[in-house]
Amino acid sequence: MSVSVRMVVRTGIVRDERYLEHKPGHMHPEHPNRLKAVYRMLDSSFPFGLMEIKPEPATLEQIELVHSPSYIKKVLKTADHGFTSLAPDTPASARTYLSAWLAVGGCLKALDALISGQCEACLSLVRPPGHHALQDRAGGFCIFNNIGITARYAINRYELQRILIIDWDIHHGNGLNDFFYEQKDVLYLSSHDTMLYPYTGDWEESGKGEGEGYTINIPIPRALKDRDFFHLYHEIVGAVTRAYNPQLVLVAAGFDAHYEDPVGRSKLSGQAFKWLAHLLLDLRADINHPPILLILEGGYNPRALASCVKEVLDAFKSDGTWERPSLEDVEQGDELVRKVRRIHGKHGVW
């Protein structure tokens, strides 16, 4: 039982119409309609009470925190061309570079707002997404690694020493995994389906050198249900959070594990994300209230995506009372919990 006392958290939101200007094509899943649906939901369900953060483009120096100058130049070269390609699955339109620059800039501005105390939690509702972007390569619809840059920025600018990244997108965030694999100031925890792109993130990939044990990869089965998913997060993220005591929590908030998602092929519903949001806020209250920044990743059914974001925001705007799911009959979740503990027990990190 949690004894934490929660209050309504002051919540910020990053949104901007210029995120719609990245147009990868009518048939592409990462379509501007995703964000249009989310923004429409915000206007109808949350007309008041969210602090709006206006993004500015990131600086070159900030993007170079994770990306190589030659790759950044490659992205810039797509400017003003009708339709080019950064990777086979990641096309660019004339103003894609601007959306990508602003996606990073919006996340950094959200972090500034969190650290300065203007808000306690923030949702960065940006595109293109980022967790697959590598140092010198786009892929998986991602161009710049929004979260990777934000974590490095938090270390450099604010001298943070313990950043927890939780990646609940159904795809493995290979970019994040790689950037922080040998560091212990960033603990990366991801649950994902390894049968999907980019087919990485196996159990035994758990960090190296100083970072050994600070990468936690949890492959999950496609049929995993809401309560098993919640049980997994409750047990593992609960233990990790209490042991690691993060000064900042970043969430790679993808919603493509939803059962209506055309890409994720999984079985979760919106309530799983509501429970996760409540769980994070309860854990936050237990460990001295670190700021929480959720950054949008996947989610390719616009209607399902908007409703999942609403579930999360409802949790953030609530007074902290919520009905926890029953944890009877969660064998699949239990099996996962046991396996994570068995593999990570030897590292002694949590």
Ligand SMILES: [Zn+2]
């Ligand atoms: Zn995804």
